[in-house]
Each structure stands twice: as structure tokens, then as C-alpha cells.
Amino acid sequence: MRLPCETIIVEILPIMRKKLALDLIETHRMRKADVARLFGVSGTAISQYVYGMRGNNSLLEDSPHYERFVKEISLSAEKVAEKKSNVTDELCRLCDLVKCIGMVDGIYDNKKGYIPVIKCAECPRSG
Numbered sequence: 001m002r003l004p005c006e007t008i009i010v011e012i013l014p015i016m017r018k019k020l021a022l023d024l025i026e027t028h029r030m031r032k033a034d035v036a037r038l039f040g041v042s043g044t045a046i047s048q049y050v051y052g053m054r055g056n057n058s059l060l061e062d063s064p065h066y067e068r069f070v071k072e073i074s075l076s077a078e079k080v081a082e083k084k085s086n087v088t089d090e091l092c093r094l095c096d097l098v099k100c101i102g103m104v105d106g107i108y109d110n111k112k113g114y115i116p117v118i119k120c121a122e123c124p125r126s127g
Helices: 004-026 032-039 043-050 066-081 087-101 105-111
Strands: none
Touching: 004 032, 004 043, 004 066, 004 087, 004 105, 032 043, 066 087, 087 105
């Protein structure tokens, strides 16, 4: 049985990091090395996001909520690029978003042994 937070770390965090890194690089013209410093990872990790070797999840990409998810990541990238927020706060905000709008539910529907998110005390919508 996988706990909800484990699911987010394994299934969702990599795609959030990938999309955020790509937006910072492509839209806000940040260098990979600068993005790596912001994320606290190596330049190699950022390159792997850029070249599609990390951060892919077809379950999320096929979600009916994916468009909103991507828009929110763009908003996060803008805040980080303008130094109005930081990567940690934005990833936490995005984590709350995916739980609240039901993106995580699609993973539970397609994976065996996962606990439904609705039972997670950490989920803002179950409180």
C-alpha cells in the first residue's frame, strides 16, 4: 500500500519539477545552471528534464485537469523568475493543487495498492 504523499513524490513531483524547469528556461530565459541552483539539484538533472529523460507521466498528461496544471506551473515559474516566490513554496502550492482538483485520483484509479486520496488527512479537501 502506498501512502498519498509517497504517490505524490514518485508520480507527480518529477513532472512538476520538469515543467517548472522548462518554463523557467524557455519562457523566462534562465540558464540551466541557474535553474539547477534554484532547485538544489545538479545541472545534469535539469538537462534530463529538458531532454525528456526525467519527469514524464502519461497518467497526469492524460488527465482532464492537465491544462489547468500547466497554467499553474507557468504562474509558479513567473513568480520564481520575478523573485516573488521560491521553488519550494511553489512546488508545495502545486502539490496542494493536484490533490484538490483531483489529478491524484487518476493515479489511484489506475494503480493497484494505492490509498484513495480522499482518506488522506493531509489533503486540503478532506479536512
